[in-house]
Amino acid sequence: MEYFLLLAGFTCMIVGILGSFLPVLPGPPISWVGLLLLYLTKTVPNDYWVLGITLLIALIVIILDYVIPAKGTKRFGGSSYGVWGTNIGLVVGLIAPIPFGVIIGPFLGALLGELIYDKDHKRAVKAATGSFVGFLASTFMKFVVCVMYFGLFLMKVWEFRSSWF
Numbered sequence: 001m002e003y004f005l006l007l008a009g010f011t012c013m014i015v016g017i018l019g020s021f022l023p024v025l026p027g028p029p030i031s032w033v034g035l036l037l038l039y040l041t042k043t044v045p046n047d048y049w050v051l052g053i054t055l056l057i058a059l060i061v062i063i064l065d066y067v068i069p070a071k072g073t074k075r076f077g078g079s080s081y082g083v084w085g086t087n088i089g090l091v092v093g094l095i096a097p098i099p100f101g102v103i104i105g106p107f108l109g110a111l112l113g114e115l116i117y118d119k120d121h122k123r124a125v126k127a128a129t130g131s132f133v134g135f136l137a138s139t140f141m142k143f144v145v146c147v148m149y150f151g152l153f154l155m156k157v158w159e160f161r162s163s164w165f
Helices: 002-019 027-039 048-075 080-095 101-117 121-159
Strands: none
Touching (some): 027 121, 048 080, 048 121, 080 121, 101 121
8 A cells, every 4th residue: 555655646746747737737736645645655754734835835826827827917018808808718718628728718818808908909919928928937836836846755755765665
């Protein structure tokens, strides 16, 4: 059972890192499950502080993943129509069966929202670009968190290596 939990935790770590780039997989929560599986082994003593703090970070990152693209739209001069368009486009992009819907949806939503608000195409493209930059920033943030969780996982495995290997 120990080796199964260790292997399942390692698999969750790898899937979590991939999930930081793939929009269909929530990267940080999957990586956190990998940490949880490691701490469920009898070899690694439970540390509820580490699990609690890493869970809190994973939840904050999930929320920020949906907020940052809208903030990017606002930062690049978008109006509230562009922000609403970004949010609606994100939801539609998640549901729509098109490739890269999570990237295309917020961009098109911000673009359409800004065009509804004001017919200035330059401003609309600038706001939509802000949405895309926000998406890239949130993806980078998820990747960093997942790599940190993976580092913590490897550190704990290395610390108790004599019990497993």
